[in-house]
Amino acid sequence: MTAVIETEGLGKRYGRRWALHDCTVSIPKESVVGLVGPNGAGKTTLLQLVVGLLTPTTGAIRVLGERPAGSSSLLGRVGFVAQDSPIYEGMSVAKHLRMGAYLNPHWDSELAAARVTDLGLELDQRAGSLSGGQRAQLALTLAIAKRPQLLVLDEPVASLDPLARREFLQSLMEVVAEHGVTVVLSSHLVADLERICDYLVLLDTSHIQLAGEVSQLLTTHYRITGPRRDARTLTSSQHVIEESHTDKQSSFLIRTDEQVLDPSWTVTSITMEDLVLAYMGQARDGERLRNSGLKVVS
Amino acid sequence: MIRFTWLQFRMQAIVAGSALAVIALVLAITGPHLASLYDTTVIPCAAQSDCSAATTALSDADGTIQVALTFLLLAVPALIGMFWGAPLIAKEFETGTYRLAWTQGVTRTRWLTTKLGVGVVASLTVTGLLSLMVTWWSSPIDTVNAKFFDPLVFSTRDLTPVGYAVFAMMLGVAAGLLMRRTIPALFSTLAGFVAVRYVMNSLVRPHLMAPLHRVLAINARSPLDMGETPTGFQVTATTRGVLPGDWVYSNRIVDNAGQAPTTAFLHRACPLSHASAQVNYETCANNLAARFHELVTYQPQSRYWTFQWYEMAIYIVLAILLGGICLLWIRRPA
Numbered sequence: 080m081t082a083v084i085e086t087e088g089l090g091k092r093y094g095r096r097w098a099l100h101d102c103t104v105s106i107p108k109e110s111v112v113g114l115v116g117p118n119g120a121g122k123t124t125l126l127q128l129v130v131g132l133l134t135p136t137t138g139a140i141r142v143l144g145e146r147p148a149g150s151s152s153l154l155g156r157v158g159f160v161a162q163d164s165p166i167y168e169g170m171s172v173a174k175h176l177r178m179g180a181y182l183n184p185h186w187d188s189e190l191a192a193a194r195v196t197d198l199g200l201e202l203d204q205r206a207g208s209l210s211g212g213q214r215a216q217l218a219l220t221l222a223i224a225k226r227p228q229l230l231v232l233d234e235p236v237a238s239l240d241p242l243a244r245r246e247f248l249q250s251l252m253e254v255v256a257e258h259g260v261t262v263v264l265s266s267h268l269v270a271d272l273e274r275i276c277d278y279l280v281l282l283d284t285s286h287i288q289l290a291g292e293v294s295q296l297l298t299t300h301y302r303i304t305g306p307r308r309d310a311r312t313l314t315s316s317q318h319v320i321e322e323s324h325t326d327k328q329s330s331f332l333i334r335t336d337e338q339v340l341d342p343s344w345t346v347t348s349i350t351m352e353d354l355v356l357a358y359m360g361q362a363r364d365g366e367r368l369r370n371s372g373l374k375v376v377s
Numbered sequence: 378m379i380r381f382t383w384l385q386f387r388m389q390a391i392v393a394g395s396a397l398a399v400i401a402l403v404l405a406i407t408g409p410h411l412a413s414l415y416d417t418t419v420i421p422c423a424a425q426s427d428c429s430a431a432t433t434a435l436s437d438a439d440g441t442i443q444v445a446l447t448f449l450l451l452a453v454p455a456l457i458g459m460f461w462g463a464p465l466i467a468k469e470f471e472t473g474t475y476r477l478a479w480t481q482g483v484t485r486t487r488w489l490t491t492k493l494g495v496g497v498v499a500s501l502t503v504t505g506l507l508s509l510m511v512t513w514w515s516s517p518i519d520t521v522n523a524k525f526f527d528p529l530v531f532s533t534r535d536l537t538p539v540g541y542a543v544f545a546m547m548l549g550v551a552a553g554l555l556m557r558r559t560i561p562a563l564f565s566t567l568a569g570f571v572a573v574r575y576v577m578n579s580l581v582r583p584h585l586m587a588p589l590h591r592v593l594a595i596n597a598r599s600p601l602d603m604g605e606t607p608t609g610f611q612v613t614a615t616t617r618g619v620l621p622g623d624w625v626y627s628n629r630i631v632d633n634a635g636q637a638p639t640t641a642f643l644h645r646a647c648p649l650s651h652a653s654a655q656v657n658y659e660t661c662a663n664n665l666a667a668r669f670h671e672l673v674t675y676q677p678q679s680r681y682w683t684f685q686w687y688e689m690a691i692y693i694v695l696a697i698l699l700g701g702i703c704l705l706w707i708r709r710p711a
Contacts (some may be wrong), residue, residue: 134710155482182481
């Protein structure tokens with residue numbers, strides 16, 4: 080598996096605030112990558128660094144082995160739909176397709192035309208008069224018809240109603256199945272990504288909190304419940320991500336590469352949402368500790 | 378990229394083209410009349426040696442159109458900067474479409490170079506054609522008026538409007554790129570353009586070439602004007618010895634060292650006569666002539682084209698500098 084995106088100590092600072100800090104991640108080819116994190120976590124910053132709209136303050140980033148937006152050839156191989164799906168409101172749908180054809184070396188006009196027909200868009204309709212869902216679909220069509228090797232979507236479904244959301248993700252999955260493209264899409268809602276992504280990157284408080292294949296993440300994390308006990312009494316191979324206690328019971332979300340052998344535990348598997356929430360909680364605790372000047376013990 | 382630029386620019390080009398066509402029509406209808414007026418009234422009058430009536434009639438002909446054309450040629454470059462230049466990048470930022478434009482398979486540098494190229498060619502064509510039409514239409518009037526260096530004439534004929542337009546275009550683009558907001562960029566472009574035009578008009582243009590000097594001896598027949606003014610007794614000379622189309626900077630009475638006569642000297646040289654309480658013109662002229670002469674400082678009419686080229690070149694160079702700044706700025710780390 081070769082990496083499509085590789086970052087090393089990547090950071091982006093605005094004034095004195097780090098929007099993204101010390102981010103090292105490697106995105107494997109032909110995967111659907113979910114970039115999850117709350118609003119303001121740095122998702123847009125990371126994605127704009129990937130497509131070259133931003134340049135890093137520190138560290139390095141390679142996309143398809145090149146510096147982002149460094150050449151027109153690379154730009155032609157990366158499809159991008161920015162947040163809120165920007166389009167030229169005064170231009171017709173047909174003109175948008177001509178724009179794609181004029182500006183992109185691998186433009187697939189048949190694919191574009193077919194998608195526009197399937198979506199029921201009128202060619203001479205002004206893009207400004209499209210509905211939110213149609214607008215997102217038009218923007219996606221422009222990105223897909225480039226025949227990119229990498230497709231980057233920043234909060235593509237955030238502004239869509241549930242139905243449009245499902246249709247959008249469905250058509251996205253069709254494209255992935257048909258063209259074998261690597262997709263990176265961000266969302267602040269895990270539920271959007273749960274069904275479709277096979278690689279997860281969790282970004283919070285400007286740092287990468289978690290990155291890995293979904294199947295592997297779900298088989299190395301468990302929730303264990305049992306009689307109340309202290310976290311320090313767990314075996315050294317079990318890393319506690321989240322804990323909660325009642326008078327009699329303790330519940331831990333742990334990461335471990337080994338099986339849980341202690342029979343006093345009830346072991347349950349977890350969902351991606353559980354996982355994300357646990358890691359986000361951990362990140363917040365860490366942030367609070369850092370801000371209060373306490374030392375983080377990990 | 379050029380086809381895409383045209384796709385986006387087509388509507389503006391059509392608007393500009395239609396406006397030009399309307400103006401061309403008006404000028405084509407009225408222009409021949411002016412030319413024939415010149416041929417039938419001004420040319421014959423030269424033989425009769427009194428042309429004042431004919432020339433006045435011609436220079437007043439189609440007054441509204443004359444004023445409108447002057448205003449148009451002063452305004453068009455500013456409008457190009459405001460409505461073609463300023464939104465070029467600012468609007469992309471404002472609507473967020475820069476994220477669409479700069480992630481297509483074309484580098485940002487090429488995107489901007491093409492946009493600038495098309496914008497410059499369009500501004501050049503529009504103002505070039507407009508200036509050509511207006512210069513042709515006004516040529517009988519300009520010949521009669523001979524005010525080639527008058528700022529309102531100099532800036533609205535021949536080459537200068539083209540330089541202004543290209544500069545205004547680039548100024549608008551640069552303002553839009555730095556400010557990222559259309560409306561502030563639009564008004565900054567207007568303010569910047571007016572400021573640069575003012576500075577060029579009043580401070581730079583007179584120094585583009587060293588003026589010529591003409592020395593005229595003073596004698597009893599010199600057209601001197603003498604009398605008391607609020608600042609004391611003064612003598613001035615009516616300008617002569619230059620062509621009507623020359624650009625006269627000053628006409629002063631000075632000595633060999635370049636000094637004007639002092640009030641004390643003038644009181645001695647030009648005493649009031651007791652009888653009439655008037656200055657004796659001849660005494661005064663003769664006394665002045667002993668030490669002083671008239672010095673006319675001017676640019677000859679023959680330098681008109683040199684000044685036109687210089688002026689245009691300066692604006693084009695400024696435009697190129699601004700274009701370079703834009704290209705560097707758009708590539709800078711964001």
